[in-house]
Amino acid sequence: MKIDTVEAIPLAIPYRRPFGFASGRVTAADHVLVQITTDDGLVGHGEAPPRPYTYGETAASIVAAVRDLFAPVLVGADPFARERIRADLDRTVANNAAKGAIDVALWDLVGQACGQPVHVLLGHAADDVRAAHMIGLGTPEEMVADACEVRDDHGVDAFKIKVGRELGVDMAAVRALRAELGDAVELYADANRGWDADTAIVASRRLADHGVSMLEEPNPAADVLGRRRIVAASPIPVVGDESTITLGGVARSLLDGDTEAISVKVARTGFTDSAKIVGLCEGLGVTTVIGNQIDGMLSTVASVALGCGLRALARHPVEVTNYLLMADDVLADPPVIVDGRISARQEPGLGATIDPGKLAHYRLA
């Protein structure tokens, strides 16, 4: 089996409502669909969500990187040779979302060729995972309404609260959420580097008082001594996300004492490097959780496959609900969250069929 064509298709899909966080805001899904075909007629897909405020990539840069840098390396290659392909792709630095989408599309092809779903190829730790919902910034009333909608409609009982604003504003939202949702739900927080170290230390104690279990990216990790002071003082684990986006970066961050748990995202490290990061952390006794890059439906399906594939990830709620913000998407068969859980797909590969009519409607010229 050889790769025949590689396409990067920019999409524009409206959101039902915008999503805000300390480092940015999204109002529409300007994702790029990566579509790889093989000489024996298989078609694999991956989805690259551009996040310029985190990684510097835009939809246009992802399209250019795939078309000009990565497609020439991929055409003619064997999709099973993911390690060789990864080494070739890594001759270009960064471009995490573009590389992540390519890796997901390769695993989709491998799964189809083997007649096995990706989560089974990864290790089949579980058939489904608990869903977590990420609550974007808003007034306490808006954030409570958002959480209640997902709880009531989908049975979700794990929530990541976006914080990183003025501490009084954030804590008002945390108090309101805990009061409304009760003590049984799992709450954790993500500041997206919005605080300085002193604020984050105070915040970590207040969050712990409300039973918030983890604090993600409290300050810029490049503020090295400040981050270490937070880790030393915080009663809850400090999670690395956008500061820990490569295997070596995760190792360095853990060894330097910048983080105590790691968020992995299929949208930036695909399946191959995500699995390596999870293995590294498992060996060190470090918790890994699956985060959400404000994923569309295809990346959501991929995240569930990763979570159901690896035991260390299947233990924790997986952030899967951001596709609910989208008014539509290009998948023929949208994800379904029932009683707070989401199941891995049983079809070979990702099991995600693209609807040709929707693709024609939402693709940009």
Ligand SMILES: [Mg+2]
């Ligand atoms: Mg995060």
